[in-house]
Amino acid sequence: MASRTTPAKGILPLLRSDAPGFESDFRRLSDRRLEPGGDVEKVVRRIVERVRDGGDHELHACIRKFDGAKLDQIEVTREEWDEAADTIDSADRAALGKAAMRIRAFHRKRIPSSWEVREEGGATFGHRIRPLARVGIYVPGGKAVYPSTVIMNAVPASVVEVPEIIMATPAGRDGKVRPEVLIAARVAGVHRIFKMGGAHAIAALAYGTETIPRVDKIVGPGNVYVTSAKRMVFGAVDIDAEAGPSEVLIIADRTATPGWVAADLISQAEHEEMACAVLITSIKNLAVRVQSQIARQLKNLEREKIARKALTSRGAIILARDQAECVALANRYAPEHLVLAVGDPESMIKNVQNAGAVLMGHYTPVAVGDYLAGPNHVLPTGGTARFFSPLCVDDFLKRTSFTRFEPPKLRELGAEVMRLAELEGFGGHSKSVELRLVRIRRARREREAARDSEAGAEL
Numbered sequence: 001m002a003s004r005t006t007p008a009k010g011i012l013p014l015l016r017s018d019a020p021g022f023e024s025d026f027r028r029l030s031d032r033r034l035e036p037g038g039d040v041e042k043v044v045r046r047i048v049e050r051v052r053d054g055g056d057h058e059l060h061a062c063i064r065k066f067d068g069a070k071l072d073q074i075e076v077t078r079e080e081w082d083e084a085a086d087t088i089d090s091a092d093r094a095a096l097g098k099a100a101m102r103i104r105a106f107h108r109k110r111i112p113s114s115w116e117v118r119e120e121g122g123a124t125f126g127h128r129i130r131p132l133a134r135v136g137i138y139v140p141g142g143k144a145v146y147p148s149t150v151i152m153n154a155v156p157a158s159v160v161e162v163p164e165i166i167m168a169t170p171a172g173r174d175g176k177v178r179p180e181v182l183i184a185a186r187v188a189g190v191h192r193i194f195k196m197g198g199a200h201a202i203a204a205l206a207y208g209t210e211t212i213p214r215v216d217k218i219v220g221p222g223n224v225y226v227t228s229a230k231r232m233v234f235g236a237v238d239i240d241a242e243a244g245p246s247e248v249l250i251i252a253d254r255t256a257t258p259g260w261v262a263a264d265l266i267s268q269a270e271h272e273e274m275a276c277a278v279l280i281t282s283i284k285n286l287a288v289r290v291q292s293q294i295a296r297q298l299k300n301l302e303r304e305k306i307a308r309k310a311l312t313s314r315g316a317i318i319l320a321r322d323q324a325e326c327v328a329l330a331n332r333y334a335p336e337h338l339v340l341a342v343g344d345p346e347s348m349i350k351n352v353q354n355a356g357a358v359l360m361g362h363y364t365p366v367a368v369g370d371y372l373a374g375p376n377h378v379l380p381t382g383g384t385a386r387f388f389s390p391l392c393v394d395d396f397l398k399r400t401s402f403t404r405f406e407p408p409k410l411r412e413l414g415a416e417v418m419r420l421a422e423l424e425g426f427g428g429h430s431k432s433v434e435l436r437l438v439r440i441r442r443a444r445r446e447r448e449a450a451r452d453s454e455a456g457a458e459l
Contacts, residue, residue, distance in 0.1 A: 010291040011298070011311050012265075012279070015318045017325060029316055030333050032276055033382035034224065034244055044199045044228040051203035056210045062200035067170045069195065074211055076177060076193040081186060084179035093183055099372035100151050100187040106374030107159045107393050122406025127399045131162045134213060135396055136205035136237075137190065138220030139169040139181065141197055147184030148370060152377050153220050157396040158189025165190050166215055168205060170197025198222075199229035206233035219378070219391065240395060241388040244381035245274040245314075248366055249335035249355075251326045252281045252290075255343040257362065261286075262293035264339055264365050269310035270303040277315040278333065280326045287317045327351045334385040337366050356385045407440045 015025050047066075050058040064070050085093070116126030137153045139146055150167065157165050167190045171177050177195060185193055194212055196204060202222075208214030214237075218230060221243035230239045248268040252261050265277040281287055294311065298304050320326045327348060330338060334354035342348055345360035352358055356379030357369050370377045380388035405413075414437045421429035 010317075011294050011308065012277075012291060012315045012317045013312070014287065015316050017318060017320045017329070026318075026329070026332070029278070030383060032244070032247075032314065033384075034227075034274065040224055040228055041232075044225055044232060047199040047225075048203040048206075048229055048232050051200050051209065052207040056212075059196065059200055059204050059209055059212070062198070063170075063196055066198045066200065067196065068173050069171045069175050071171065071175050071195055074194055074196065076182065076195065080176070081182055084177075084182035085186070087179045088183050092180060095372075096147055096151065096180070096184050097187050099148065100155055100184075102372050102374045103151060103155045103376070104159055107156045107376070110393050111160060112394065112397070116402075119409065121409040121412055123404065123409040125401070125403040127401055129397050129399050131157075131160045132216040132396055132398060133162075134164040134166060134215045135162050136215035136218040136220075137165060137167040138201060138205070138218060138222055138226060139167060140220075140222050140226065141170040141172075145178050145180055147178075147180045148377065149220065150181060150184035150190065151188045153391065154185065154188035154190050156376065156391060156393045160393045160396050162396050164192070164213070166205065166213060167193045168196050168201040169193065170201075171195035197226075199225045202226060202229035202233060206237045217396070219395065221378070240378070240391060241380050241384060242382070243378070245276060246271040247276040247278075247336035247381055248339060249278045249280065249330055249333055249337070250339040250341055251323075251330055251348070252279060252283070252286055252341040253323065253343060254283050254286065255362070256281075256286060256341040258286060258289035259293045259297070260362065260365070261290050261341055262297055264341075265290070265311065265315065266294065266297055266301065266307050267366055268337065269307040269315065270301065271306075271310075273306055273309040274314060275310040276335075277311055278318065278335070279316075280318045280320055280329055282320045282322050282326060284319060287319060290317065323348070324351075330355070334380075334383045336379045336381045336385065337369065339364075339366060354385045356380045356388075356390055407443070410436060411440050 015022060015029070047062060051062065060071070060074070112129055114127055114129045116124060118124050135157050137150065139149050154165055154167065167185055169177055169181060175195070177193065182193070202218060204212040205215045205218050217238040218233070219240040227242055230242070246268045248264060250261055250264055261279060265279060269275050269277045279287070279290060298308055301307055318329060320329060331353045336356045337359060338352065338355035338357070339359045340348050341362055349358055349360060357375060357377070359366055359369055369375060376390045376392060378391035379385070410433070414433045418430040418433050421433070
């Protein structure tokens with residue numbers, strides 16, 4: 001690639017915005033949305049159909065095969081919840097509680113209200129807003145433990161008082177769910193937990209089994225099999241935006257601390273090998289120092305291999321001409337997390353158009369947003385921040401519009417309704433209005449005749 005060079009000992013590939021070939025390189029860097037292969041979709045379809053048609057029997061078979069757990073009891077019992085409360089460190093429990101409290105407070109400010117409007121002439125219309133009856137929260141297992149995912153997904157549903165919040169998460173080979181995850185579920189307002197993961201868990205939530213209640217919506221991240229399953233069941237249930245690998249894009253100026261910038265890049269790269277970490281700066285010396293800091297910090301990182309692969313294969317440092325170009329490129333990339341490691345983030349954010357979450361200034365690492373700042377960390381990925389928004393209370397509500405016309409209002413607007421219906425060729429629509437207008441006119445004539453008769457009698 002013509003614009004790409006690798007500085008000495010540099011881990012992140014370097015792109016220069018003024019070099020030939022940059023546009024094609026940047027498009028490749030930005031084209032990061034993962035599409036499941038045909039083999040994945042075939043496997044997932046078989047799993048989904050097995051569970052949909054076979055219920056509990058097939059679900060348990062999938063749990064044994066894919067989760068590696070043989071369970072006598074698929075639902076987490078009250079005793080298991082209580083045991084987790086006794087097991088977990090009190091400081092960990094307090095931290096989870098603090099996170100849930102702050103995220104709950106943030107989302108409470110966003111609850112929309114039902115409304116109605118009354119028009120002169122006898123028209124009433126508006127929206128009734130209600131929570132979904134039952135939602136499913138998917139929490140992955142595998143490479144890490146995700147109590148924060150529980151809190152971020154379940155708290156908004158709890159805030160709007162969804163009557164039943166169901167959680168699915170795979171158990172370990174010992175048949176148990178990690179206590180941190182169970183306590184997170186308790187403080188977040190989850191009502192029931194089932195020990196199941198993968199595509200079979202999504203199918204069970206979407207279609208229901210003898211044991212698993214069918215939900216109205218499924219939210220939460222997962223691997224390519226989970227994502228493919230969610231796409232497949234959409235329509236039978238609602239789903240949230242597709243969750244791709246974690247992303248961070250950092251805009252940094254000369255006021256940024258190289259070690260902090262490097263740490264923020266690594267903090268997202270350590271999630272998984274397909275995570276994306278990008279730095280855009282117009283300061284060449286900063287780019288060199290960040291490279292050096294990344295190499296140094298990786299040496300002591302427990303998840304060093306994962307982070308290194310993500311940085312080298314899905315990351316980059318872009319040397320831009322100036323700050324305006326930094327922001328323009330960030331808007332094109334549309335990152336999940338955008339860090340403004342600059343001296344005046346308040347001015348810069350005015351020009352930010354596409355980002356899931358913006359972390360402003362030098363003392364706001366992505367980690368505070370991931371865990372307890374308040375805004376949700378379930379964010380659009382893969383460039384979908386151009387049109388998707390973070391998970392919020394709206395995702396757990398449904399709106400029903402209502403309209404009522406009294407005779408005077410239908411008489412006022414009926415002719416226009418009929419004209420529009422006939423314009424589209426729907427005579428039945430027009431007739432449904434005309435019949436009512438005939439009744440309204442007849443009733444009006446009858447009232448006028450009665451009044452004339454009464455006036456004549458008085459004379």
